[in-house]
Structure formats: C-alpha cells, structure tokens
Amino acid sequence: MSWVYNILWLVIFANTVLAVVTVFKEKRDIAATWAWLLVLNLLPVIGFVIYLVVGKKISKERIFDIKLQEKLGINQLVELQKEQWNEKELLPYDLLTRESQQTSRLFLEADQAIFTDNNQVTFYTDGQTKFTQLLTDIANAKDDIHIEYYTFYSDEIGTQILGALEAAQKRGVNVRVIYDSMGSRGQAHHFFKHLEELGGQAEPFFGSKKSYFHSPRLNYRDHRKIVVIDGTIGYIGGFNIGDQYLGRLKKFGNWRDTHLRIIGNAAVALQSQFFQDWNATVKNSPEASPIEYADRYFPLQRAQGSTGIQIVSSGPDNETEAIKLGYLKMISNAHDYIFIQTPYLIPDDSVLEALNVAAFSGVKVKIMIPSMPDHAFVYRATQYYAKELLSKGVEIYQYEDGFMHAKTMVIDGQMASVGSANLDFRSFKLNFEVNAFCYDRKLAVQLTEVFENDEKKSTKLTPEFFEQQSRWLKFKQYFSRLLSPIL
Structure with missing residues (x-):
C-alpha cells in the first residue's frame, strides 16, 4: 500500500506547486493571494475549477x-x-x-469625475x-x-x-x-x-x-x-x-x-x-x-x-479604487451620523477601520443589511462583519420586509451616494461599478428619512443575537470571512 501513499503525496505536492504558480503569476493584493492559496490547497483539483470560474483575471489586452x-x-x-x-x-x-469641496477634488483627480x-x-x-x-x-x-x-x-x-x-x-x-x-x-x-x-x-x-x-x-x-x-x-x-x-x-x-x-x-x-x-x-x-x-x-x-x-466609476481597469475612496472620504467627513444600506457587508481593512474610528469618535454609525441570503458564502461573511462592527459600537439593522438591495450612504444630512457599488471587495476591486455622489442637503435628508422608515421594518441586532447562533453557523461565518477577499 506504500505506493498509494507515495502517489497521494505526489498529488498533494504537485497541487501545492501548481497552486503557488497559478496564484502568483497574476498581480493581486496579499489578502486575495492568501485566500486563493487556501482554496487551492484545501480543495485539490476542485479548487482549480473554482479558480477558473471565480479567480481568473481579465487578459491584459x-x-x-x-x-x-x-x-x-x-x-x-x-x-x-x-x-x-x-x-x-x-x-x-x-x-x-x-x-465636500475636498471630496469633489478627490473625484476630479482620482476618476476625472466632473462636478x-x-x-x-x-x-x-x-x-x-x-x-x-x-x-x-x-x-x-x-x-x-x-x-x-x-x-x-x-x-x-x-x-x-x-x-x-x-x-x-x-x-x-x-x-x-x-x-x-x-x-x-x-x-x-x-x-x-x-x-x-x-x-x-x-x-x-x-x-x-x-x-x-x-x-x-x-x-x-x-x-x-x-x-x-x-x-x-x-x-x-x-x-x-x-x-x-x-x-x-x-x-x-x-x-x-x-x-x-x-x-x-x-x-x-x-x-x-x-x-x-x-x-x-x-x-x-x-x-x-x-x-x-x-x-x-x-x-x-x-x-x-x-x-x-x-x-x-471604478473597476479592475483602474488601480485607483475611486468609489471606495469616496466612501472612505464620506466616512471621515461625518460629524453626526453615517447611514449605510448594503446587501453585502464585506469591507476591506481600510473601510472597516474607518467605520470603527467613526463609531469610537462618537459618530452614530448605522448599517442595514438583508435578513436573507442570495449568495450563501457572501451572506455568512456579511454576518461575520456585522458582528465585528457591532462589537465596536456600530448599530446593525436586519431588514425584514423582503430583500434589501439598496447601495446607499448618507452623512450628516449633507451628502449622499447612490449607485451600483456594494460595501464589499467585489465592488471595490473585481467588478465595474458606477455611483452618483450627490451634494444636496434636501436629498440627503430625504434619504435619511427613508433609512429611518426602513428601520421600522428591521430588527436591530444585539450581541445576544450572535451569541445564540449555533457553532456550525459561527464556523461558516468565520470560514467565509477567510474567503472574503475573493467573494
């Protein structure tokens, strides 16, 4: 039976080498690199099929x-x-x-976005x-x-x-x-x-x-x-x-x-x-x-x-993640409140830290997510980050009246963003997105009121909500979080 073990080790070795070559031949950030190495090595052969569907980049041409x-x-x-x-x-x-003037200049420089x-x-x-x-x-x-x-x-x-x-x-x-x-x-x-x-x-x-x-x-x-x-x-x-x-x-x-x-x-x-x-x-x-x-x-x-x-706009054709930079600028500009609605809450470290800093600084941060998944792994990762942000003082609301798909951010009744970009890695790095950043007190107040009306149809999550979840569900959330850079 020793030949079986030899073949098995040979397959594992070959899979590991091929995984390293596959992942490192295309430029990625470190988080995505480690996530793909995890997938390719934990799921020999199957991982490469997943990579073909999810991970392969657009050609340079x-x-x-x-x-x-x-x-x-x-x-x-x-x-x-x-x-x-x-x-x-x-x-x-x-x-x-x-x-807002500084935000306007940011977009002009980062994305040639005219005011x-x-x-x-x-x-x-x-x-x-x-x-x-x-x-x-x-x-x-x-x-x-x-x-x-x-x-x-x-x-x-x-x-x-x-x-x-x-x-x-x-x-x-x-x-x-x-x-x-x-x-x-x-x-x-x-x-x-x-x-x-x-x-x-x-x-x-x-x-x-x-x-x-x-x-x-x-x-x-x-x-x-x-x-x-x-x-x-x-x-x-x-x-x-x-x-x-x-x-x-x-x-x-x-x-x-x-x-x-x-x-x-x-x-x-x-x-x-x-x-x-x-x-x-x-x-x-x-x-x-x-x-x-x-x-x-x-x-x-x-x-x-x-x-x-x-x-x-933003997309994989531009290394400057203009929409994400806009989100970061809005978060850092807020003095009173930040209201966010997103179906997918999988922020990278920069956005996560910005939200934490805002909450620690006394800014009221509220985030609304769906109560149901449309993509299993993505939803489990969303739950993980919801729990993480909740522990830092961010208020998390789970929308109960159907599926929450809005991608909005409003700050201080001064400025709002509405578009296609979610608060996740995919929108920041992997897909082509476009948002309207609006400088209008009246519109910002109206969208604030929409959020507050949606609160009435939502459940405010608590630490007890997450503590009562099963160990299996918590494991799926932690595991999905490890894959978040490629979700």
Missing part, C-alpha cells in the same frame, strides 16, 4: 481596451475644472462645505414606480437611448422594456444596449434579435452573443446600471431589469432598492461612461461600431434643480 477609451465629451472639462479648483473658482466653493450642478433628482425605492417612469421616458425619447445593465432578463418586465425599445427604434430613435452575459445568465442573445433587425444594437459586455460561449468567469463583470435618454435624462442605482426587482419572486418577496432619475448635466457624465463601456465592448465586434464624439450627444442644459453630482 482586454484591460488595455478599456483603459484606451477616452471619456468622450469630458476630458476638456476635467482640465478646466482642475484649473478652476486651483484658482478657487469652481462652483463647489460657493455651494459646498469645506469637506455638475443644477441637477433635478428623483429617487425611487420600489421597482414599479421606477420602471413605470423609465417606460414613459423611453416612449418620449427623440434621438438616442443608451442602456447598460448587469441583468437584463427576458421575463415579463424585460420583455415589456424591450418592446418599448423596439417601438422607439421603429420611430427613428437610435437604441444601444449593453448587458452582462453572466448577470443575465440563461438569457440568449436571440432575445434582442428583433431589435437588431430594426436597426438597434445590443452587445454582451466582454462576452459572445452565442450563449454557450459565455465566459464562466464570475468576477470582472459589468455591474453598472446606466440609462441615458437624449443626453438629458439619466438613471443610476441598484435596480436591474427583471421580475425579481418588482418583488415577483417568492424567494425574495418585496425588493427594496434605491435608484435615481437625473435631469441635468450629470446625464452628460453618465453618457460619457456609457460611451467608454460601449467602445471597449464593441472594439472587436464585426456587427457594431464605436461611437465618435458629436455635439448632439452632450446637449447643454438649462438649470433644472439644485443638486450637485459627480458620477464616479
């Missing part, structure tokens, strides 16, 4: 395709605003607190109202409709929106759609065939139009949710396109999310982000062409409202 794209219509404004900022002539000096003011903002917390307004805006579109969603399902609401897009294309509106093939898994590109026959265009983000060629990679996905209509109306937030976002799936019940509709020059920044993603996506497509700059895509608008906004 693909990353270059994304970096190469210019922020059409924005570059000149960025340089002008930097000059104005240095001369203290930029509008935020008149409209914002000193802390836009006089935006009119409406927020939605239920899918029915949001999709009703979106369908109305599509029906009223005159020139261009640009849609980018992580999930675009061919269910009832998806079919309804597609029908509205087809009708718009028929009357001469130019329709372009980007969808993520993994986020829309099970969705065949054939769904968009009639739209394309009418002259519209639909492209999977870094994927094939043949569903059986979709990349199995779970990371490095287009998690953004962007709609721009005629360059004047923009949508950004947490809702995807699917019946579950209307609360039609029994598994989740009521779907609680937050989305913004923006009329104003922030739509120009969303338009520019869409163009970047579109041009990178279609670079090698024989059926779609890149978009070139034209004045009509960036119409100058008269004052619509009073909200200052910066549209900030």
